[in-house]
Every structure is written in structure tokens, then in C-alpha cells.
Amino acid sequence: MDQKRIVCIGLGPSNLALAIALTESQHERESDEWIFIEKNDAVRWHSDMLLEGSRLQISFLKDLVTLRNPTSFFTFINYLKSQGRLDYFINRGTFNASRREFMDYLNWVHQNLPAHLFQMSSTVESVSPIRGLDGIVEQVEVTGTSANGERFRRLADRLVVAVGGIPAVPDVFRKFRGGRLFHSSEFLTGLKTHCSDKQAHLRFGVVGSGQSAVEIIHYLSENYPLAQVHSIFRKSAYKPADNSPFVNEVFFPSATDFMYNMQNDNKRRLLLRDYWQTNYAAVEMDLLESLYEKLYASRVCGEERIHIHNYSEVDEMEEVNNRYKLGLSHVMTGEVSELELDVIVLATGYERTKLPAFLDPIASYINRSNDMFSISRDYRLQMTSSFNPRIYVQGMSQLTHGISDSLLSVLAMRSQEILESILQLNCEESGALHTEEVLS
Structure with missing residues (x-):
């Protein structure tokens, strides 16, 4: 030894x-x-x-x-x-x-x-x-x-x-993970293994509204020209990351002492919530603008391939005929709908x-x-x-x-x-x- x-x-x-x-x-x-x-x-x-x-x-x-x-x-x-x-x-x-x-x-x-x-x-x-x-x-x-x-x-x-x-996997997806449902940490490998035909008429689902989710939507729309891409998230819209200089001082190493010396977890959580949009579930502005231009161009051509399901919660899921059937509910109105997908990518962050x-x-x-x-x-x-x-x-x-x-x-x-x-x-x-x- x-x-x-x-x-x-x-x-x-x-x-x-x-x-x-x-x-x-x-x-x-x-x-x-x-x-x-x-x-x-x-x-x-x-x-x-x-x-x-x-x-x-x-x-x-x-x-x-x-x-x-x-x-x-x-x-x-x-x-x-x-x-x-x-x-x-x-x-x-x-x-x-x-x-x-x-x-x-x-x-x-x-x-x-x-x-x-x-x-x-x-x-x-x-x-x-x-x-x-x-x-x-x-x-x-x-x-x-x-x-x-x-x-x-x-x-x-x-x-x-x-x-x-550790990749964060919401409970509703947990038992289906593997195969054609994978986390963003396995994205390129998952595509290579399960989606090698880039000319296939696939229906992709991307769960999440942060930087990784939008990058994945961009990638799928550009590399799978015949695919439909469905973006699913609970928020009202994608939110831009706050990169302003005053806010970014929270990333100074000296801020660590301030946080640790607080010695009150409730106050710490309030502070984290205040700065959450500097890093989590937020997207660089130029990437958001690029996605919006892509969506607009597809509307002009009448070939919409990217579909936004905001305010959407995935309540249930099953696998039927080699496809995933999702039961969605609108978090504001309670309206329910169904969505069938071939591949699901979880851009749901890390634990x-x-x-x-x-x-x-x-x-x-x-x-x-x-x-x-x-x-x-x-x-x-x-x-x-x-x-x-x-x-x-x-x-x-x-x-x-x-x-x-x-x-x-x-x-x-x-x-x-x-x-x-x-x-x-x-x-x-x-x-x-x-x-x-x-x-x-």
C-alpha cells in the first residue's frame, strides 16, 4: 500500500x-x-x-x-x-x-x-x-x-x-435517463451515440432556460437541419445574464469573507437569490439576440423549427413506441398539453x-x-x-x-x-x- x-x-x-x-x-x-x-x-x-x-x-x-x-x-x-x-x-x-x-x-x-x-x-x-x-x-x-x-x-x-x-436530474426524468434522454454533461457523446444521422426528422426536447440550454438549441438547429427543437422551461422567458461591473464585484475573492462571516444561512440565501441571475438560468445577451434572429428568420420563411414552451412544467412522462410522451401543464393557467419527442436533453444544471x-x-x-x-x-x-x-x-x-x-x-x-x-x-x-x- x-x-x-x-x-x-x-x-x-x-x-x-x-x-x-x-x-x-x-x-x-x-x-x-x-x-x-x-x-x-x-x-x-x-x-x-x-x-x-x-x-x-x-x-x-x-x-x-x-x-x-x-x-x-x-x-x-x-x-x-x-x-x-x-x-x-x-x-x-x-x-x-x-x-x-x-x-x-x-x-x-x-x-x-x-x-x-x-x-x-x-x-x-x-x-x-x-x-x-x-x-x-x-x-x-x-x-x-x-x-x-x-x-x-x-x-x-x-x-x-x-x-x-453531480448532474441535476428532475424526478420525472430520472428513471428514463440513459439512451435518448441525457444530461447536457453528456451532450456531444449522446448525439454521437443516438443521433448519428444528422438528416433525420427528429423531435428534440431541451429542458432548461440557462446558457447551456440556449447553446444546445443553437447547435441542434444548425447541425440537424430537418429536426424540430422544443425548448421547455418554467419561466416566462429566457433571462439575460447580469454582467454589469457593480454586480460583478460579487465574484471578487474578497467577497468570500463577507459571505462566510455572515454566519446566518437565511441571510446568505437572500444574498444568493439577489445575485442568482449573474450565473444561473441566465444567458449571454448576444446569444439571446442571435436566437431571436434565428426564430424571426424562420417565421419569415414559414419554416419554424424551434418551438418555445415557456411557463411549462413536465408533470408526467412515459415511453411509447420508441418516443417519449410528456404531459405538460402551464404554471400560470393550469392548462395541460402533451408533447412527443424522440430525444430529450436536460440542461438542468448541477447538484x-x-x-x-x-x-x-x-x-x-x-x-x-x-x-x-x-x-x-x-x-x-x-x-x-x-x-x-x-x-x-x-x-x-x-x-x-x-x-x-x-x-x-x-x-x-x-x-x-x-x-x-x-x-x-x-x-x-x-x-x-x-x-x-x-x-x-
């Missing part, structure tokens, strides 16, 4: 930012005690939504490191320079990189970090407690399987979990308040308040007194740390805070051990 003091699970932007912070710190020599475990053979970031023309909704300066260390080798600007594209990027006159380019940047970062930090193509299946003779949990055992089928086991006393959100299943063996040691796990300012799960290992979570602290917690905006600074917390504890334990040796 291999022992690494610090095991980091997942290699998306959050843990990549942490790996950079570790490498650039004065404690880089301690990196042999760290390992980052990733299930894929390379960095994957929303790979099934890398649609042509899709771009980041935030500035490229909010990369993995710039807000913490603008002189770092790992900035997005240095990536552009190394790829010979810096002049061309500047000439575009925009702060927004494409999603495809940003994922290439993430892989460039990975390739330029020390290789010994990473264990790729390995899926973590369980994190189990290891108890001492007194019954106190002193370590955790991380077990899983690599791509070649080999089992691995690692002991650790620090764990950093950054595996992204970020549920811990991944591999943590189930230690779930009984996690402190909870109002049925929510408790998280400290340094992103540690609060554990019972009989559990000594530290478990850090990234991207799961929106209620306590603010609306930017699941976004790129705070990655650079959050990685530094987590690193400092881990290193401080290591120093404290080393000091305690040294004192014990002297006294003995």
Missing part, C-alpha cells in the same frame, strides 16, 4: 490551481507527499459542451493563477505566448477565450507540472477510515481501479476533493450539495447542520472529534462561501488558502513531534 500524506481527487481547474500553488510554494520540495488522482487520461473540462463558438463567460485573466501570482509561468497569457497566438488573441479585442482553447490551456498546465504529482486514468471508488488502537480515525484509505484493471490503495491524512458537480459516493464510508463522521455538511473558512469539512484526517472540498461551498465558489473566479486564491491550511497543519504536527522527541 502506497502512502501519500495528501491525496487530491479530481484534476479539473480547481485541483490544477492547487497543483500550481504547491509547485510555486517554498514547500515544493514536499510535493513527494502529494498525489493528484484523475479518472481520465487527460484533463477533461465540460468536454461534451465544447460546442463550436462557445466561449468563457468571464475574463481570461481569471485563469488558474493570475489573481494570486500574475508573474507565474502558468498564466493564460504565457500559454498564449508559448503557442504563438498572443498577438492574434490580443487582436481579437475581447477578454473571452473559447472553451476549447481554455481546455487546451488546462492540459498545457498539466503537461508543464511535475509528472510525479499525477496518477491518471484511475477511478477512486472508496475513502475508508483507518482507526488506531484507541478507535480514533488517524488516516483514510483511498482505493480504486486504474484503466488497466489494477487495484490501487493509498493511505492519507489529508484529502482534497474536487470532482465537479453541488451532495458529497460524492466514494465518501460514503466516512459520512457518519461528518458534522451536519440543518441537514447540510458544515464547512470551515479554509474549505474543510467539519468532522467529529473521533476523526483526525482533514477533508477539503472545492466547489461545494456556495451557501457559506458565495456564488463564485463553483466558478473559475476564485480558483487562484482558494488554492492558496487550502495549501496554506494544509502546510500550516503539517508544520504544527512536525513541531509537536519534535517537542515530543526532545521531551523523551
